[in-house]
Amino acid sequence: MTPVLPLLTVRGLARTIGLRRLFAIDELVIPRATAIVLTGMNGAGKTTLLRMLAGLERAPGATVQWTDANGQSHDAPLDPLPPAVRQRIAYLHQHPYLFRTSVRANIAYGLHARHLPHDEIARRVGEALGWAGVSHLQDTAPEHLSGGEIQRVALARAKVLEPELLLLDEPTSSLDGHAREQVIALVRDLATEGRTVIMVCHDRELINLPGVVRWKLGDGVLDTHHP
Template sequence: MSALMTVRGLKKRHGERLLFDIDELTLETASAYVLTGANGVGKSTLLRVLAGLDTAQVASAAFEGTPVALHPYPAALRRAIVYVHQHPIMFSTSVADNIGYGLAARGEPKARIAQRVEDAMAWAGVSYLQGTDPARLSGGEKQRVALARARVLQPRLLLLDEPTANLDGAAREQVIALIPTLMEQGTTVVMACHDRDLIGLPGVRRLKLRDGHLEYRTNKGETDETP
């Protein structure tokens, strides 16, 4: 399997504190990873750096074999990489408009937007919410709408920050069920999480951020307290 993204010499500081110092991070095409580690080790910050939402010191980076800079963040990466926050922001329009927002910003034709939004809503199981005021959505519905909004952009790399946090029961299960289908369409997915069921998904690899370094681990369902 070929490398989608490789970053070497990745360092991030908060004031005098060295948050992480990663020799190499390699993400393969059409693969899924869980990024684990104790609270405060920098999981969310790492995702934000990869998405161009935060800056860090980088020795070198490549995307699909082409050298790239992470700062200033290139337009090509903004089209290829999508980040979904733990608490997704919804615009005060409709669910359909939220899902199609990124496509509209890219100048896609309205007919194409409508079709892709319809497909994404069906995929996420939120078609019944099409005209709903986003302020009325539950936590699980917001997360599925956010995933649909990301999916319509057909990202090469999707970064999910705690996608099942604060979700219980059926809502959590519905979100987890969507993850394998993202891999099937060729998207590489990286999920910062503590969720044992996400960590244990078949085919998902584990990256553990500990003491500022990144460990590639065999996925056997270990907790973050496992040495």
Template sequence: MSTLPARRTPDGQALPPSQLPPLLTVRGLQRQVGARRLFDIAELAFPRAAVVVLTGVNGAGKSTLLRMVAGLERAPGASVAWTGADGTPRNAALDPLPAALRQRIAYLHQHPYLFRTSVRENIAYGLKARGMPDDEVRRRVGAALGWAGITHVQDTAPECLSGGEVQRVALARAKVLEPDLLLLDEPTSSLDGHAREQVIGLVQDLAAEGRSVVMVCHDRELINLPGVVRWKLGDGRLDTRHP
């Protein structure tokens, strides 16, 4: 997946995200649980540079849907279309997630798992796994620590962190990889007060950078953020025109 050149109106203005081609489009996404069809989605376009909240009752399949798109759960029969780095349209089976998309999508669990090392090493892990030079790793990790407001705990073990700090470390660990699409599962569900406000601010920052963020969410403040796109999953169907 690549960042497309800015599309512009005849008078030279950049087009708003709503008028840009989708970041990626998934087709034929289905999940059956026993005799119950959890969902059956013929086509789902993920918008560019947008924040999407995915709502629905417990058990509707919201987290499952995001995990399938992230390649963390099987998605037999589903396909995905996107634009390659050379501008060529691409199409492939979603299962397994194509290598060209694997590094462009980040998924954050509702209760993030952190390795039993320092905060700094947690954030650096993905960059080192990609073989990035040490100086670039240090630069990116330092910037991510500052962005998330966790520089003061960079040498701390994860088990000593608060819930809000854990969530901010997880967001920094995802951001440092510079994904185009972030899939977040209830990012504020276990937080309250200032910790919750900090995470909401970081989500807004990610969107302001031009990244696409899709969140399973019941947090009214997140849902009601200006410009948020609302999707609702229920009765086996996904409504992407939910008011």
């Protein structure tokens, strides 16, 4: 049987703040089709780690290795994030920013940036609106949305890009009640679609989703075999 190659392998990932070493990770193997919860104390560097993987924070000296669709291996500096890797990743902020336009336009933004055909954009955006349960809000401006609706639109905007790796920073932290349950259901869907999902969270319901792998960041070390 042919071994399953990792989605990405990142080496030399480190962050220092002043005289404090936040973390130092010699090698981080990101598997395919795996839901991962990243836990740790506040201030351990969980969000920083996610942002470095997404190319949103500097990662001097780090490298990333990946395999393309033809099976060819590539190795490059992580900083700046190589375009071929950037296309594979979608990042969801803890407090997502939506452009001051309609819900539909927000979800379509990344697809237009990739210059996809208009009919393809319309199809994928329509599917994403339905998936997130926000079709009835497609012409609504973000300032008229609730916190839960904003989070669902942001998840749809990430999903529509069909990323192989989704990085979610505290997707339910500011939600409660029905809004939280709706977002958990969408995250559960993403985690069962064959994508890799890495979530920073303290939500026990997300941590205890079936099949979720738990990573723990603490004392400068990332434990990828945490029970």
